[in-house]
Amino acid sequence: MANENKDKVGEGAFGLVLRTVYEEYDAMVKVPRLGDFFASHFLHEAQVLRYLDGAGGAPRLLHLGPPEDPRIFMTSAGSTTLQHLLDEEALDEQGVVQTVLSVALRVQEVHAKGVVHNDLKADNVMVSAACDQSGLHQVNLIDFGLSTFTREVERPQFELHESYGDCSVMFEEGDPANDVVDLGSMLKEALDEVCFLGSEEALGGALATLMEAMMRESASDRPDIGEVILSLQFLVGRGKS
Ligand SMILES: Nc1ncnc2c1ncn2[C@@H]1O[C@H](COP(=O)(O)OP(=O)(O)OP(=O)(O)O)[C@@H](O)[C@H]1O
Ligand SMILES: [Mg+2]
Structure with missing residues (x-):
């Protein structure tokens, strides 16, 4: 215990x-x-x-x-939050692309299991202290208290499960587009911290266009998480002088 x-x-x-x-x-x-x-x-x-x-x-x-x-x-999900990295202005132009791409890949993993996070923000993304072989920090999603399911899944049962009472309000169907708009806000926050100058101007423009598409008011007009990932993968390594 x-x-x-x-x-x-x-x-x-x-x-x-x-x-x-x-x-x-x-x-x-x-x-x-x-x-x-x-x-x-x-x-x-x-x-x-x-x-x-x-x-x-x-x-x-x-x-x-x-x-x-x-x-x-x-278990621990990491030593610091993405919010902390943004506050410290620790990411450069490519750091923004790679980090948002890493978060998008994590979001795709949970969507593939039929879960929508619904509360994606930089405070709910943990970042590891160490880097992997490609020099990237590992990112991990936390705080699934507001998450919903996109389909019926078999939910684990616990000892004393019944005495917790009803939490059916949490089981409304989830819309994965909620996570896309939240990831768009995260990208916006990251872009606000970075200045894209000279050879990086085109990269900044492409990221701003992607961010606007992700934040479209109507959920059906937003790209899905797979399309977001493809756009970000295309931008990895671009803009470096
Ligand atoms: N598994 C974990 N490993 C490391 N740090 C964690 C972990 N879970 C939570 N934290 C830290 O604790 C903070 C609060 O946790 P969490 O986001 O789950 O709480 P919350 O009250 O549900 O948050 P919110 O205000 O976003 O609803 C996180 O921002 C993070 O700094
Ligand atoms: Mg939280």
Whole structure:
């Protein structure tokens, strides 16, 4: 079981996330900021994490606490958030392309499993401290508390599942275009931090055009995540002088 010796690593509107030890391993625990009021949201998030089984880089569920003390024990998804990288202005022009592409690929993984995230923002994307062989930081999606399904899937059941009560509101059908518009906002935020000058002007223009298409008001006018990925892949390596 869990050791209660914890340090805060982050907080959001719903939860406080603390470093902890679970069955002798380093882990994270998300506890609600509003007591057990949102217990059913925690049940939902735990179900989605178990169902995703690491798709999208999502943390793996280790344990879900009982409804009177709802808490999610999960693996760590990274050391810092994409928001932190943006605030630090740590990304250059190609950094923006590669990072948004990495996030888009993660989004495609969860869409392929019939899950729409619905709350994509730079705070909900974790970035690893280390780089992979291609020199890229690994990105992982977190915070699936508002996610929905695009199709009926078999949802994991837990001990004490019934006592959590009804959370059917979370099971409305999801529209993957919600994640495209949110990824467009993330791209917009990243573009606002970078100045595309000289040989990079064309790259900046292409990214701005893509961002506008992703943020179109009508969901059916937006590119799907596969098209976004193809556009970004085309732009990788472009604009370098
Ligand atoms: N598995 C994890 N590994 C590392 N850090 C995490 C993990 N889960 C959450 N965090 C950190 O805790 C913060 C809050 O977690 P989370 O986004 O799940 O809470 P929330 O209250 O649902 O957020 P929101 O306000 O977006 O609804 C994250 O922004 C991140 O910094
Ligand atoms: Mg969050």
